[in-house]
Amino acid sequence: MFDASPLLDLSVRPTTTLIRIAPRPPLDAQHEEEISPEATRVVHVRGGHTALGEELVPLDTDALRSVAVTAAAGERFVITGAGSVVNAEHERRAGEILLEHAEPAGIEYGHAFPASSFTLREATALANSSLLTQAVALGTNLALAAEDIAPDARMYVATNDGGCTPLARLSSAPVHSAISGQATELVGAAALCGVRDGRVIVADTDGEALGEFVSGVPTVVAGPSRAHGLDLAIRSAHVLPASEEHVSGRAERPVLLARGGIDPGFIGLDARVHLDEDLRAIGAGRLPLTEWEERTLSVASASEMNQEVETAEARVRARLVSFGAAPSEVRIHESRVIATAYELPRVVSVRVRGVAFRAGTA
Known part of the structure; x- marks a missing residue:
């Protein structure tokens, strides 16, 4: 078990291009969202969805190709789109275009960090991107060192919520271990x-x-x-x-x-x-395994909402077992449906937290 937080430095800010997908760019500088200091440049691309996940404007794929073909090799990208918390289609398509026409060192997506706020998703994706190089090197070194000492041991890293997750996850989502x-x-x-x-x-x-x-x-x-x-x-x-x-x-x-x-x-x-x-x-040494499922979605009925909750709980249980927990050790610590800030009764957030106390930690 490792607590990596002292070695993850959020003040390190590698060169990053931020792609914002929205129906139109800001009218002027006063209407521009505050640019996170981690971003080197901001590119506006037409597209986006409503709070219900319906397409507002078709994605401007030509503009994305222009960005991709002029990007330097090894450039990092963060993509955030309006409405992507419910429908991430445009964010994913933008990533596919960058992978087809550029040689990015990494692509982060805002929808990977559930939040109703566009800027909050964006800031978190930027922070995660800034930590990735450190986290990959750290995770590799820790795994190699642990293999020499205990080659058959499972390796975990502490998370900010007071739990732990497999060490391999540090290389993809280090922001969840940055303040643990x-x-x-x-x-x-x-x-x-x-x-x-x-x-x-x-x-x-x-x-x-x-x-x-x-x-x-x-x-x-x-x-x-x-x-x-x-x-x-x-x-x-x-x-x-x-x-x-x-x-x-x-x-x-x-x-x-x-x-x-x-x-x-x-x-x-x-x-x-x-x-x-x-x-x-x-x-x-006492941290329980933890896993979360957080999704914002549009539901048509109470039964559909209950089905989404059951599906989320099943996913959490399955992931914890894949992390090394025995099925009998897994329990759902939190499971609820939360109204969103959109004032749309059909749009809700499903939040499930599962835990599993490893042997000797309960």
Whole structure:
């Protein structure tokens, strides 16, 4: 098990071309969406879909071919399209054209990061693209080192939500492991303090962090997560500064773990555990396998919506088993349907979270 977050640097910004697919380009600079600093240039291409997934404007394939044939070899691309969260056809077709006529080092798609906001999907795809070179090298080196020590071992990497996923995924979606450190430490603190349901505080010389657990799993931020000054469409554990405002107001007091020999005497709490060892390493050994299925879609009836939920749960279960979990270990921790911001009753988001505690971690 590895926590790669200290080695994933979101401030590294390789050359990237951002392709925005929309019915028309901005009227002028004042109407331009803020250009993410990771993007070297922005290209506007006609196309896009409505919130229901219906085509607004046919995709301008000629413009995309012009971009592709003039692109430098090894150029990186990020593609985001209006309405792609429901219908990603134009994003995928744009990627196919780039692969046919250019030699890209990589292509990232906004629809891979579910969010109702165009700019949020775009920022997350850009962040993921900026991490890929680091992640591929890191994943390869970790796999080679682990193979020498334990050639038959399964290898996993910590994720931002307080879980883990196969190490191979680091090379394709490193943004989901970029801020996993605090969540991993809280998992270790909860295990040492014997907390399965409740709140835990980790106090050290850098301050106090508060997290909450339900059935042994950290709660997750409901909306976008803040990472290195960016709002991103990633699932991250809900970690708060342990201020008096956040600690008080409930009958059940949180459990405190103190690190580094300090005795914080924090808001009347006595530390249940004092620890000098590496809490992150302890937490990494206790992380459950986690998997998500998040889709925004248009449904015509309640029965169709229920069928989509069942399908999403089945996918999550199957992936966790493919990651190495026994079918009996897999459970659906969260399964719900959420209304979208479009004010269209037919358009909903299906969100399913599955977990599997590996042997010795439950």
